[in-house]
Amino acid sequence: MSPLNIQKGASKHSAYDLRDPNAEVIETHTLAVIVDNESGVLARVIGLFSARGYNIDSLTVAEVDHLGHLSRITVVTSGTPQVIVQIKAQLERMVVVHRVHDLTMEGPNVQRELALFKVKGRGEARIEALRLAEIFRANVVDSTLESFVFEMTGTPQKVDAFAELMQPLGLIEVARTGVAAISRGV
Template sequence: MHIKEEVRERHTLAIIVDNEPGILARIAGLFTARGYNIESLTVTDISEDDLISRITIVTSASAPVMEQIIAQLERLVPVHKVVDLTALGPHVERELALVKVVGSGEHRIEALRLAEVYRARVLDATISSFVFEVTGGTGKVDTFIELMREVGLVEVARTGIVAIARGRDAA
């Protein structure tokens, strides 16, 4: 007997919640308790009065599991709305990374050349190091970091993915 393996797809969720202590822990706990992995997580206040926040979570799951995740998130009291941006259709995703590279001579020149190709900005420069800011899709950020490994990468800090639907409608 063959057991059919479910196809897992990457999904980006926008979750609108009350901005209150513990809500992030409750949402993360929901994922942890059910064995779902959070690949990326960002949170920000989105209201003038600091009462509402937007949590963006990237996870991978099969369609039935994704439906379950969304249903469970919607049942949490401080959650106002859950939108699966992936299922919704076209959306824009971006990530920011700070990348520190140490080197001299040809490695330093190559780091600057690569930064120019990837449109990374130099935020800090010393005689022996650079800190670059690179933004874009996850693939672009991943590739830039991999290339910087060759020329002296020493540290990376990443924001995680932020995303928004295209068109007139708001999450």
């Protein structure tokens, strides 16, 4: 008997992912996990990742529906396709989890992260920092005679790029929120 030739998405209700499970390629996925806003929920979700050896590249959490008592955890994770499917299945079966959206699979999405950069410097470097900040649309939210704090919102790549440029100009501290993500369109 030959193995079945089932097309991906053979069933529209399908929770199954039928990609080659043996593919060793590492994929990065952004998941939005809607959970009950109760104490211990974040520990429960993080505990799942550490207990089963999954990666967390970025994690943000906040209440998004006060009346419905719901929080949204945005987690960026990486692994083989089989591991990604497992992560979603393990999350979905948790009692506190209402829904798991794999934003990477569901289509185009917007990813944003807020970052604060403290840059120390005088003279030319200081002016250069200010000029680059303008290009990156970063705002100055604090200033002394020898330092700036820039605030910037953007994709993680943009934040990375800005941080790299600021490095030689006196970057001494970075604070990042991690990624918040949402799908495009309705």
